[in-house]
Amino acid sequence: MKRITARSAARPADSSSDEQDRALLAALSQRFRGVLMRYFERHLRESADVEDMVQEVFMRLLRRRDLVAINRQEGYLFETAASVMRDRARRRAVRHAQSHERYEESVHAVEDVSLERVSMDTEALQMLARALQELPERTRMVFVLHRMEELRQSEIARRLGISVSAVEKHMIKAMAYLMDSVGISGPRQS
DSSP states (O other), X not given: XXXXXXXXXXXXXXXXXXXXXXXXXXXXHXXXXXXXXXXXXXXXXOGGGHHHHHHHHHHHHXXXXXXXXXXXXXXXXXXXXXXXXXXXXXXXXXXXGGGSOOOOHHHHOOOOOOHHHHHHHHHHHHHHHHHHHHSOHHHHHHHIIIIISOOOHHXXXXXXXXXXXXXXXXXXXXXXXXXXXXXXXXXXXX
């Protein structure tokens, strides 16, 4: 086998070289797939990722041109595996993967929503929108800023140039009207 150089790696491979690469890749897969699985299992906590990582090793080898020209294919294979593991660790650190919860159907499943439920909720939203439009402009603005934009009453007072007491009175007025109009719940506890 010839030693690979930057020049030989950069040149396009011919079809016979591609066929040789595929045959070599199939042989490497058959010989080392189990070994790579155990290698990743020893180094990873999540066994669900092991098969994906083994597959990534062979995908990287497949993308590489002139695989047959590498002197130590076994060493290159494990160097590629180590690179896959480093890349995974880097991605997990960037995405803060350790902070994520695994999806479990029994814990995270969402109930199916019937068409009737969707229709009722849509109607309730339309009623709320109409009731909000019926409020005086200042009262509506205070309500929207507090309940939807989640601003503190002091921030709303500052923005609108009114007292905190006036903001509280507008909120009481809005809540009373909306409760009478559409039956929404009272003020949420902060």
